[in-house]
Amino acid sequence: MGDNQQDKMSRRALPVAAAQEKVISFCGKLTSEFVSLSEAKGRVLAETVKAPHPYPHFRRSGMDGYAIISSDTAGCSAQTPVHLEVIDEIPCGSLPSVALVPGTAARIMTGAKVPDEADAVVMFEMTEATDGESGYYVKLKREIAAGANITPVGLELAEGDVILEAGQIISAGEISVLATFGISEVAVIRKPRVAVMATGSELLAVDEPLQDGRIRNSNTYMLESQIRDAGAEPIILNVIADDLSTARSRVLEAIEEYDLVISTGGVSVGDFDIMADLVLGDEMEMLFNKVMMRPGSVTTAAVRLGKLLFALSGNPGACFVGFELFVRPAIARMMGIEQPFLKEVEAILAADYPKINAYTRFVRGRIAVEGARLRAYPAALDESSVMITIKDSNALLVIPPTTEGVQAGELIKVLLLPGVAG
Amino acid sequence: MGDNQQDKMSRRALPVAAAQEKVISFCGKLTSEFVSLSEAKGRVLAETVKAPHPYPHFRRSGMDGYAIISSDTAGCSAQTPVHLEVIDEIPCGSLPSVALVPGTAARIMTGAKVPDEADAVVMFEMTEATDGESGYYVKLKREIAAGANITPVGLELAEGDVILEAGQIISAGEISVLATFGISEVAVIRKPRVAVMATGSELLAVDEPLQDGRIRNSNTYMLESQIRDAGAEPIILNVIADDLSTARSRVLEAIEEYDLVISTGGVSVGDFDIMADLVLGDEMEMLFNKVMMRPGSVTTAAVRLGKLLFALSGNPGACFVGFELFVRPAIARMMGIEQPFLKEVEAILAADYPKINAYTRFVRGRIAVEGARLRAYPAALDESSVMITIKDSNALLVIPPTTEGVQAGELIKVLLLPGVAG
Incomplete structure (x- = not known):
């Protein structure tokens, strides 16, 4: 136990950004499908x-009204109205049935094709219909400019x-x-196929009866939801009990088969940390096994066959944060998303955060907009509510290393959690 | 045409909030399923x-270390260390195998069950292991308080x-x-089943070749995505050509069969407005057929058999807004969500919005956080880019009725669009 313990105690912690950079450098864009x-x-x-x-791909009427030849309205006014004979009626989707000539108009609907000969549409409400000797006329009382109420071809977008x-x-x-x-x-x-395996003989399946000293495997279900939310396909593998050789073969198989593998549990600094040992073996290239962050400092990443393995903490809060900071961006980049990280904004810390820490702390919380100012509320200040506050968060508040805590009113960085109802 | 036209021209416009209120009053919670x-x-x-x-449901160790009886450490210091015999080892998920007695300790892992006799856990890093005559000992160099590093039963949540x-x-x-x-x-x-039918003989199916004067039925696909995003199940019905009796029977059938029905197209003030006529018939109770808003003022809602029918504009921008303001909240309330409306926040208008309007205008745009201030950017100021800007929006900017436009820097209300990548 001594030597191995020593190795794990001497993990070299990487800054979060450097760890993210390493992860992203191994994420190639996957193939496509229709x-x-x-x-x-x-x-x-x-x-x-x-x-x-x-x-639009045809000259489109922007109004219900009449398609006209605008020169017919020269000198037109309330005192000297113009009467045009209505010789066509053009609903949406229909084509003009007859060519307009000076002195004529076509009744036309919003969105219908304007006759080639017309160069303006006059709004229905600006007209009066009148019956004349030889048919139906529209009475206009003002001059209409060429181009009025016609959307030209390609106005929004040209071909190409x-x-x-x-x-x-x-x-x-x-x-x-x-x-x-x-x-x-x-x-x-194509959707990345992401396998999840929990390690730890303390884990009960969610539908097993409660047993003394054991806890239910909740991280697997949480990760399944996070993976789906990130746009990937989750595959849940069986729990691995705390046995190094079984774990090794199961992990190696999973890396062969899937695009990315996540384990959860077994990364605390203790005697039964399977994944930590595994990534130190010859089969994998370890990218990092400690990150300068809380929670989740023992988050581990390794590569084999060009594929990423993440060993996330068994603590639900740390597992959640590890996924959002490292695994979600990896999935996003595999899907070809240029900026794969959680969106970062600034917000005003809404309550004192007195905890000191040597590492950057990612605190679950809620952001709220008050008078156009973004305010960030930490979900809870004590570790005790670690489990229950996962559900109440829509953001991760970034508390920098501090020996005095951070005061309410200070500006902090906040990472927005996607896929959580605001 | 005259009388009917007159009826439609005299639609009485409701304020948006009143129209939303009417809709919500007809939304009962659906049944549940497992x-x-x-x-x-x-x-x-x-x-x-x-x-x-x-x-937790058992007394849980918060640390890797040793479970001890704290009174054993009375008077303990670096000068006068205490040695406790390690008589048990408790990994996560295991139970203590032997009862502790004064002078003994158990090696314990984070998350494991603390032996009943122990009342503190001392952190591994604060100890030294030593071999003694009769076994393995742990050396402590300071007093440990009762309760240290033990999470009591029910600390996070009590039963019930x-x-x-x-x-x-x-x-x-x-x-x-x-x-x-x-x-x-x-x-x-259960997921509300929401049927979508497009009306309009101008509509081409998305996979039909382009035809002069006709446009593709894009709203159906857009609505399908919006419905799914709202948590409901979309059902796409065939396009209804502009024929009142066909439309009537198809709509009545759909209302029998589904939880909610949406039509799109056919609500402009023109001669071919099927849905507008339909909701004025005896089969339905019309809730409103005009709303004091732009775009989408002719948004129509009616009830039959206690179920809602929405007739949304055929204009893509107006259809989108009509869904977000009325249909999404209806779906949310049918699913039992207490606050069903889009989340409203305040933001600083980031660019002049010079358009005047007698009605409240819902302008697609983007919100951005700059130095903890929320700023709102209208997507486009002119109608011409109505179609293409749908894709660039994550918010609806609420521009109140104005005769002078709104200046950059003013505080406006903004509705956040869910399900759109920030």
């Missing part, structure tokens, strides 16, 4: 999409304009734009 | 969940404490908490 628009939500575009045609960039996450707006251009199937990065 | 924890992400808890046992409230959306944190308490199946509100 999905239908209905399945595209939440996926990441594999290729930049350009407009296959101009938009970029409409969406590779690496974009697809949500409702992107789907609307893709559908507008008739793109019914879209190339997206 | 799902496994793995399927629970994004669902809404149907019942309040109480802790079935205290947490509320752990999650009904109406809570389930994400990773909630799943972690449920798993901790062995709740492997959870009662959630």
Whole structure:
């Protein structure tokens, strides 16, 4: 026990940013696949999409009214109105049925194609319909400028304009734009397959009866949800009891099979830390086994076959933070997202945070907007509520190393947690 | 055309809040169903969940170290150290194998059960192991207080404490908490089944070749994504061409079959507005057919059989806003969410918004945090980019009725769009 303990005690801690950098350097973009628009939500575009045609692709009426030849309204006023014969009626989706000539107009709906001969649309509410000798007339009482209420071809986008960039996450707006251009199937990065294995003979399955001295395996379910939220496909493997040779073979198999492997549990500085021993073996290249952060300082990452293994803490709070700081960005980068880290903003600390720490502390909490100012509330100040506060957080407050704590009112950095209802 | 046109022209506009209130008053909570924890992400808890046992449920060691009887350390110092015989070793998940007596200690791991006789745990790093005549000893150099590094039973939660409230959306944190308490199946509100039908003979299916004067049916796909994002199940029905009797029977069938029905298109003030006519018929109770808002003032809602029908604008921007202001809250309330509306915050308008309007305007845009101040950027000032800016927005800027526009630097209300990557 002595020597091994010594090795683990002498872990060299990396700053968080350096550890993140190391992880990201091993994340290659995965291959792509085609999905239908209905399945595209939440996926990441594999290729930049350009407009296959101009938009709008025909001269579009911006109003319900009458398509006219604007020169017919020269000198028109309330005193000297102009009457145009209505010779066509153009609903949306229909084409003009007859060519306009001077002195005529076409009733037209919003969004319908303007006849080629017309150069203006006059709003319905500005007109009066009158019955004349030979048909139905529209009475105009002012001059109409050429171009009025007509959206020209390509006003929004020309053919070939970029409409969406590779690496974009697809949500409702992107789907609307893709559908507008008739793109019914879209190339997206395939979902990373992420395996989760818990280690620790203290773990009970969630549906097992409670036993004295043992706790339920909650991290696996939490990670499953976080993995799905990050856009990847979770695969839950069996719990590994505290046995180094079993753990070694199970981990090596998982690395062969999946794109990324996470273990949870077994990284405290104790006698039964399987994963810590494993990453020190010959099969893997260890990237780091200690990070200058709380919680989760013993977060470990290693590489084999170009694939990442993360050993996250068994403590639920530390496991959650380790996932958000390291695993989520790795998944994001594998999906081709350029900026893969949690979004960082500044906020005003809303309550004193008296704890001192030599490492940066990532404190779960809530952000709230009050009079356009962002305020950050730590979820709890004492370790005791570690488990229950996971559910109440929408942000990680970044408390820098401090020997005196941080006062309410100070500006701090905050990492926003995606996928959590605000 | 005249009379009908007249009816539609005389729609009485409701304020947005009054229209939302009407909608919500018709939204009853749906029935519940059980799902496994793995399927629970994004669902809404149907019942309040109480802790079935205290947490922790056994006296837990907070450190790797030695469980001791604290009175053994009375008078202990570096000069007068105490040696305790280590008679047990307790990994996580194991139970003590022997009772401690004064003068003895048990090696214990973080998270393991503390022996009943012990009342403190001393941190491993504060000790030295020594070999003695009759076995293995631990050397202590200071007094240890009773209770040190032991988490008592029920410190975080007592049995029966509320752990999650009904109406809570389930994400990773909630799943972690449920798993901790062995709740492997959870009662959630069933997903509302929401049907979407587009109206308009101008609409091409997304995979049809482009035709002159016609546009693709993009709103259906956009709504499908918005519905899914709201937590409901979208069902896409066929496009209804502009024919009142077909539309009537199709809408009535859909209302029988689904929990909520959305139509899009056909609500501009024109001759071909099917849904507007339909809600004025005897089959439905119209809630409103005009709202004091831009875009989407002709947003219409009606009720039949206690179920809501929404007729949203065919304009993509107006359709999007109509969904977010009215349909998403309806879905949320049907799922039992207490506060169903988009989250409203204040932000500083980051650019002049010179447009005047008699109605409140909901402008798509982006919010950004700069030095803990929330700033709101309108996506575009001109109507021309209505289609393409849908994809660039994470918020709706609320521009009140104004005859002069709103200046950069003014404080405005902003509605945050959920489910859009920040």
